[in-house]
Amino acid sequence: MxxxxxxxxxxxxxxxxxxxxxxxxxxxxxxxxxxxxxxxxxxxxxxxxxxxxxxxxxxxxxxxxxxxxxxxxxxxxxxxxxxxxxxxxxxxxxxxxxxxxxxxxxxxxxxxxxxxxxxxxxxxxxxxxxxxxxxxxxxxxxxxxxxxxxxxxxxxxxxxxxxxxxxxxxxxxxxxxxxxxxPETQFDTVTALAGSGPAFAFMFIESLADGAVMMGMPRKIALEMAAQMVFGSAKLALDSGEHPALLKDSVTTPGGCTIAGLLSLEDNKFRGSVARCIEATSRRASELGQPKK
Ligand SMILES: NC(=O)c1ccc[n+]([C@@H]2O[C@H](COP(=O)([O-])OP(=O)(O)OC[C@H]3O[C@@H](n4cnc5c(N)ncnc54)[C@H](OP(=O)(O)O)[C@@H]3O)[C@@H](O)[C@H]2O)c1
Known part of the structure; x- marks a missing residue:
């Protein structure tokens, strides 16, 4: 802290x-x-x-x-x-x-x-x-x-x-x-990233666990493993201060399984979807305190 x-x-x-x-x-x-x-x-x-x-x-x-x-x-x-x-x-x-x-x-x-x-x-x-x-x-x-x-x-x-x-x-x-x-000009973005962000992170954790359940893992174990993996990765990013792209590369062996998963995410526009999610949430946040039209 x-x-x-x-x-x-x-x-x-x-x-x-x-x-x-x-x-x-x-x-x-x-x-x-x-x-x-x-x-x-x-x-x-x-x-x-x-x-x-x-x-x-x-x-x-x-x-x-x-x-x-x-x-x-x-x-x-x-x-x-x-x-x-x-x-x-x-x-x-x-x-x-x-x-x-x-x-x-x-x-x-x-x-x-x-x-x-x-x-x-x-x-x-x-x-x-x-x-x-x-x-x-x-x-x-x-x-x-x-x-x-x-x-x-x-x-x-x-x-x-x-x-x-x-x-x-x-x-x-x-x-x-x-x-x-x-500065207050950043607050709609803070509302999206920090305020709403946990909902997006929880959906990510749930989706990871669903994939593991699909492969036969019991849900309780899948949820614990997904949550601890996200927690550990977030702490590593914060504590090391290293760019997430470098940390991602350190997991990615040429020709290995991680790159197969990353390309599957890229095919499904993962990065664009997540970035647009923060943009859409920020725009909606800017309307919250305004009178209804
Ligand atoms: N939840 C989040 O993830 C989150 C994140 C960041 C910021 N916020 C902000 O935090 C604020 C509170 O959200 P919340 O999720 O904590 O809401 P909440 O759980 O619904 O709590 C609202 C509280 O306000 C009380 N209340 C309602 N009308 C009142 C009145 N006239 N006078 C005094 N108290 C009254 C409610 O009492 P009763 O239970 O008796 O109705 C309840 O204790 C919101 O403005 C939200 O934008 C929330």
Missing amino acids: STSAPTAAGEQAAPSATAPLTLDRLAVVGCGVMGKAIVKGLIDNNFVAPAHVTASVASDDSASALGAYFPGSTIVRDNITAIKSADVVLLCIKPFYVRTVLSEPAIVAALQGKLLISICAGITLAQFAALIPNTRVVRAMTNTPARIRQGMTAVCGGAAATKQDVLLTVKMFQNVGRCIEL
Whole structure:
């Protein structure tokens, strides 16, 4: 896991000595798949104390389930109460609820002096500035591997956010994986590559296993082998820093079986399909926060 702060270009840099290392009081507005993943990582890493977390959800059922999942934390069904309890507010509701939630009459006053961190796909910093003027907002895009602290997150600060706000957000997300700072112009691509990417990786793992099942391997073994192979290959690419093409070549014996498989993928336009998948997902991500036509 990365432990240093990033530069604007997305490269890791030395952490600032002035940045706070922990959160004091955190409110989580919307605490489903992603909210739970992030808060669990923060609590497990002692980045925030359970007693200093207040989460708000919509339904009674979710509230009682969350109470059992985060013992010692406060679970409410009132966003204003949650926001008032904290210094930092993590917004983890679905994008189509953002306008309604942030248009509550008491919201601007409740948010005064607080940092709002949004993980909502497609909602831009300009849209936040229009909905909650003068609020310090940092936009973050993360992914479900945050559940096991192997997430990939990008962050970008709004006009009112300070450098310290961005640094705190980076440190926060480094508790659940890697985190870098990127310009907002990259966020639709981040949404596709990091946010939606796990779905594509899971489909790849499932397809690999299907091929092995076709050859007679039991599915349980095929799935474990496929997942560990993808995990190991990803870790090798990250740890070695070598270009994937070189790593691929190191597996490919002339006249061997790997090149037979690679050519079969090329015949079926594998690389173009995957690259176009990220392009299509990015384009759709750019439409998410926009009004329906
Ligand atoms: N899932 C991903 O892979 C992923 C990846 C990157 C980013 N994101 C972003 O993360 C955000 C959350 O996604 P998710 O998958 O975690 O969604 P989710 O599992 O559906 O969770 C949404 C949460 O919001 C709560 N909620 C709904 N209406 C609310 C309201 N008016 N006030 C307060 N809370 C409310 C829900 O409560 P109830 O359960 O009571 O309805 C639930 O706890 C989205 O904006 C998405 O774009 C998701």
